[in-house]
Amino acid sequence: MSENVEPAPDGALAPDPEILEPTETARVLEEYDGLSTGLKIAVLAAVVVILAVVFAGFHATLFHWFEVHTGTVNESGPYYGFWSGFGSDIGEATLIVGVWAAWRHHNCHVKGCIRLGRPVDGTPYVACPRHHPAHEGSKRNISKSTIDAAHREAQAKK
Secondary structure, three states: OOOOEEEOOOOOEEEOOOOOOOOHHHHHHHHHHHOOHHHHHHHHHHHHHHHHHHHHHHHHHHHHHHHHHHOOOOOOOOOHHHHHOHHHHHHHHHHHHHHHHHHHHHEOOOOOOOOEOEEOOOOOOEEOOOOOOOOOOOOOOOOHHHHHHHHHHHHHHO
16 A cells, blocks of 8 residues: 555545645635534525626616617517527528638638648648649649659659
8 A cells, every 4th residue: 555545444545644734725624614504504695695686787787788689588489589680690600600611721821822722742731723833834624644744753752
């Protein structure tokens, strides 16, 4: 057994109390354990009442504006106004973010270029046809001989 651990009366291993140094947290917990249950409940009740009053005042001033503008108040159902108004934009925002992420993933890595590209062999970069080193000309289609020559050149470098 470890020298810092000795068996407890029930057979479980417990740390040696002489080795442990008291910390500030342990002192606060000991003081908290010394408080009566009635005092703990009274403090909890006071905190709950104070929070309820603060939230009620906050609701009257700002939450009503939020509810009206999101469509969750004064409608025929509890969330009808939200899902037919403000909440319906969630799907549109998801589509916009998805398109942006796909474009960003396949975007040419040359600074300032907004074109979509393909991976450049042997590098972690993506390049559009205009900036790709194996692409000759301005057209998107490459002849079979150009592809074969680029492949042989890449294999020779390995």
